[in-house]
Amino acid sequence: MTTGGSDDFRASFFEECDELLEAMHDGLGLMQDGAGDTETVHVIFRAVHSIKGGAGAFGLDALVSFAHQLETVLERLRSGRIEATPDLLTLFQQCGDYLSDLVTAARADAAVDPGPAEALGSRLNAASGPDGDASEAVSQAADDFVPLALDLDALEDPQESDADDPLSSRIGHHITFTAEPELFSSGNEPALLFRALATLGPTRVGADISDVPPLSLLDPTMSHLSWEIELDGDCPADIVLDVFDFVSDCASVEIGPLEHFAAPPDPSTVPASDDIDPAIGTDVVAPAEGRPPNSETEGRGDDLARVAPPKPTAAPPQPTTRIAAPQTIRVDFERVDKLINLVGELVIKEAMLSQAVGMLTLNTGNEVLQELDGLKQLAGEIQEGVMAIRAQPIKPLFQRMGRTIREAAAMTNKRVRLVMKGEAAEVDKTVLERLVDPLTHMVRNAVDHGLEDKEARVAAGKPAEGSVTLSAAHRSGRVVIEISDDGGGINRDKVRRLAEEKGLIPPDASLSPSDIDALLFMPGFSSKDEVSELSGRGVGLDVVRSEITALGGRMSIQSELGVGTVFSISLPLTLAVLEGMVVNVAGQTMVVPITAIQETLQPASVRIHTIGPGTKVLSIRDTLMPVADLGAHFGFREPPEELDDHVLLVIETDTDRRCALIVDALQDQRQVVIKSLETNYSQIDGISAATILGDGRIALIVDPEGVAGGVAPVPATPAASVNPDVVEGDSLVTA
Amino acid sequence: MSQPDDDPKSRNNEVVAFRVGGQDFCFDIMSVREIRGWTETTTLPHAQSYVKGVINLRGSVVPVLDLSDRLGLGVTETNARHVIIIAVVNGQTIGLLADVVSDILSIPDDALHPIPDMVADQVKAFISGVVLIDERMIRKLDLSRVVPPSGLEAA
Numbered sequence: 076m077t078t079g080g081s082d083d084f085r086a087s088f089f090e091e092c093d094e095l096l097e098a099m100h101d102g103l104g105l106m107q108d109g110a111g112d113t114e115t116v117h118v119i120f121r122a123v124h125s126i127k128g129g130a131g132a133f134g135l136d137a138l139v140s141f142a143h144q145l146e147t148v149l150e151r152l153r154s155g156r157i158e159a160t161p162d163l164l165t166l167f168q169q170c171g172d173y174l175s176d177l178v179t180a181a182r183a184d185a186a187v188d189p190g191p192a193e194a195l196g197s198r199l200n201a202a203s204g205p206d207g208d209a210s211e212a213v214s215q216a217a218d219d220f221v222p223l224a225l226d227l228d229a230l231e232d233p234q235e236s237d238a239d240d241p242l243s244s245r246i247g248h249h250i251t252f253t254a255e256p257e258l259f260s261s262g263n264e265p266a267l268l269f270r271a272l273a274t275l276g277p278t279r280v281g282a283d284i285s286d287v288p289p290l291s292l293l294d295p296t297m298s299h300l301s302w303e304i305e306l307d308g309d310c311p312a313d314i315v316l317d318v319f320d321f322v323s324d325c326a327s328v329e330i331g332p333l334e335h336f337a338a339p340p341d342p343s344t345v346p347a348s349d350d351i352d353p354a355i356g357t358d359v360v361a362p363a364e365g366r367p368p369n370s371e372t373e374g375r376g377d378d379l380a381r382v383a384p385p386k387p388t389a390a391p392p393q394p395t396t397r398i399a400a401p402q403t404i405r406v407d408f409e410r411v412d413k414l415i416n417l418v419g420e421l422v423i424k425e426a427m428l429s430q431a432v433g434m435l436t437l438n439t440g441n442e443v444l445q446e447l448d449g450l451k452q453l454a455g456e457i458q459e460g461v462m463a464i465r466a467q468p469i470k471p472l473f474q475r476m477g478r479t480i481r482e483a484a485a486m487t488n489k490r491v492r493l494v495m496k497g498e499a500a501e502v503d504k505t506v507l508e509r510l511v512d513p514l515t516h517m518v519r520n521a522v523d524h525g526l527e528d529k530e531a532r533v534a535a536g537k538p539a540e541g542s543v544t545l546s547a548a549h550r551s552g553r554v555v556i557e558i559s560d561d562g563g564g565i566n567r568d569k570v571r572r573l574a575e576e577k578g579l580i581p582p583d584a585s586l587s588p589s590d591i592d593a594l595l596f597m598p599g600f601s602s603k604d605e606v607s608e609l610s611g612r613g614v615g616l617d618v619v620r621s622e623i624t625a626l627g628g629r630m631s632i633q634s635e636l637g638v639g640t641v642f643s644i645s646l647p648l649t650l651a652v653l654e655g656m657v658v659n660v661a662g663q664t665m666v667v668p669i670t671a672i673q674e675t676l677q678p679a680s681v682r683i684h685t686i687g688p689g690t691k692v693l694s695i696r697d698t699l700m701p702v703a704d705l706g707a708h709f710g711f712r713e714p715p716e717e718l719d720d721h722v723l724l725v726i727e728t729d730t731d732r733r734c735a736l737i738v739d740a741l742q743d744q745r746q747v748v749i750k751s752l753e754t755n756y757s758q759i760d761g762i763s764a765a766t767i768l769g770d771g772r773i774a775l776i777v778d779p780e781g782v783a784g785g786v787a788p789v790p791a792t793p794a795a796s797v798n799p800d801v802v803e804g805d806s807l808v809t810a
Numbered sequence: 811m812s813q814p815d816d817d818p819k820s821r822n823n824e825v826v827a828f829r830v831g832g833q834d835f836c837f838d839i840m841s842v843r844e845i846r847g848w849t850e851t852t853t854l855p856h857a858q859s860y861v862k863g864v865i866n867l868r869g870s871v872v873p874v875l876d877l878s879d880r881l882g883l884g885v886t887e888t889n890a891r892h893v894i895i896i897a898v899v900n901g902q903t904i905g906l907l908a909d910v911v912s913d914i915l916s917i918p919d920d921a922l923h924p925i926p927d928m929v930a931d932q933v934k935a936f937i938s939g940v941v942l943i944d945e946r947m948i949r950k951l952d953l954s955r956v957v958p959p960s961g962l963e964a965a
Contacts, residue, residue: 420869663853709855755902756864756873759855765864765871773852773864773871 088129089182090405093471095122096175100474103171104493107164113153114317117271119167120149121321126178128262135181137192138174144196145170148203163202170195172478247276247308248315250330253301257325265302271318276308408504411464415651418454418461419748425454426745426769455746462649466501469547469556472510473498476518480543483522489529490539491522496546502554503649509626510556510646513619517558517642518543520616525560525640535637537561553670554648559641565634567591574600592632596620627763629728629780653749655776657742657768658724661706664774665738666747666766671779673725673733675741678718689714693723693735700725704737708761708782732783749776823922827913827948828895831883834948835908836915836941841897841953845911848892859885862907867896874905880956881936899957906956915948917941922950 099122105111106119127142145167151157173191180187250272254265269280280302287299306315312330319328429447437444477493484491502510526532526541533539544559567588574580574594586594594600598617620630628646647653655666682694683702691702702723704714715721715737724736747766750773752759763778825836826845851863851874860879864871874894878886886892886907894905922939938952 416869423869711853711855750869750871752864752871755871755904756854759857762855765852767866767869771866772850773866775852775854 092178095126098122099171103167116153120153138177138181141192144199148199151203166198248306248330250304253327254298255325256298263322275310276306279305415461418458422454423767430769465504467504469500469502470498472507473545479515479518483519487523492540492542494542494544497548500547513622516619521560525562527563553645556644557641561639564636564640652746655747656744658738659740660738661711666774666776671726673727676723678723700733702735726779728780728783734783822916822918825915827915828908828911830908831878835951836948837951837953843896846894848888872903872905876907899953
């Protein structure tokens, strides 16, 4: 397991595991919601089965044996021998979680607590029904689990049913199944597929062993087998193909109508259980007959002839369907990131070139300008395309939250249902990764503090089972994630009282409901004792908020007493580019994100009042907002007295703070590549990042929230009424 | 452990020597990434006075420090003849503004003298030793102290 090649396989096995676990959790979720059907069980079974298969190949015994136990019970459910009771589904959920743990541990080569395996194992045994012998199966697992083993017994039933099957009823499919070597190396088992086929109707299966070379020439890593299967009944072809869906990338399946093969099967058909010596029958690649290699072609013809007599030449060409697997490749993220950086450089270079060409004062319509435009467009498209590679669906993150909810629910003795919406929405991978912690925190909060106790819920006329909804949606270039619960909502009186007790707000502060909600985000508000007796929330929400802000995101709360609470997180789709307004301030070039700009104004056209020494207020459409000089804010200059030569940018932040910023001139609106300042420097208040402009120089990107925070108070809250200590650190506003 | 390289007397340190505010300084060549001509910086708000601003180093944002100002030798009036020494300190890439780069020297360990006690604290804080070469005294900078260990904080 230490060779490079094997490590590669190992890595790709674990990547596959991620996908399989996702499929499994999906299926379990569907069943939990009562939306599952037999196919769902199939999917779960297949996922667990292939995890087991891969794990076997890498000698991950703990994983194999647990997956086997789970698989056994799933198989019983699949065959209808046991019922999907709510208890069983809960057990499956827990087993699924534990299976994820095992995979994680195996990937990290870490030991895993075997405790749950035993406990869950015995519960699985109990669940497998009176005639269940999961334990027995488990004890056999080590010997039994050989991915290459062909379970011949499985084929017997169809053989028997074939005997009394009237020939006249031959409507159905003829399927040719050819296994690639990968089929076996990935731990798949044709017999199980045939068994699954048998559930669709009576089948006759014959193995075509004509390609099997003599033992001396046998390469055990190659596959030499194909099977001819006749399936009776009018089962639609796509249902039949579904059976093979799972192995579509490592086997070829051809399906055609059975009519052409209506001749009764020759008794000498190679029924696996008859012709192949049982002693070697368990070995798929064993040479069944000592054919000389040069007779392979003829031999194949013979065998095929026995299974399927030659078609009449007049017969129309057989419609065959080949399953197409979705084409994907696995790429290192490092490579993608490198590509993204390079494309960023390309875009900058292109801008520099444009600027240089601009200085040549060429005539409009000049070829150089036209070609440059084409280049610009291409560069933009490449950038977009490369960014899209980094985008990942948010679903795995949500699924992870499903587990958090189950655990939190178990700890607080509540019944909670997770509802996911819009989980296909795609977000930058880095954003996704950095969302795990804040989201976990908030989901836990929702269960712990958001939802009421069962008794309280019932008393309030709500279903005993609470629900937490995770939703994601793309909205105007950002992705909005909402965590909502149908709990009691924020008890604002308590929040307010608590904030007063902690001295966060003066007792006479006049606060709107949303101001009170915003108090939850204040550092120092949350503390374990008070919060646990509080029906609202507040555990470390300031931390959550600062994590979200670090991602360029914004948070807001909506809550209605007795109905529930919604936390909204609005995030940029990518951390790599931003649509910005390039402005001049005090000789510096800066970028203001377009998303924050409401409008731009000429100071001469609006009314600006002066309140006290130097404090300016803009009066526009019956609202007043503070006016701040961007240059003075960053300490570049003294605020200008006369504004007529300047431009006002009306900024509205995600927390509804508004202010007007004075800048000297607007340059251009363009997409800029975001460069981190923190790599080599540190975070700067009011600056979110840097970018490189067309002239190769660096421009700083303004963080509207940070700037507005230093200028504008929380809406409707007079700044003076808030404890100065709190405002000082920008804590109330920047978060 | 008995390799000749480990013998302090025979071990040589390669250093880059440069001039700042009329004095000679040097630091370990292994910290140096490249040496560039002066380019205009983008001013950072609320930065320490010795932080000249940031420059674009092939797509990375790199802060530039005025070494003269940092060492208490006066603020540099920059012109095109100044150089920026790009160095990696504590994992961060930074630019150090210098008047001119003079030499790459090989200094035996035993040629490095401790600083006399009388020297002012501000200088001592940044210098790990002095080397005498041909009547010139070269001060060896401790870069991790020139760049605050906690990183370059905004003021």
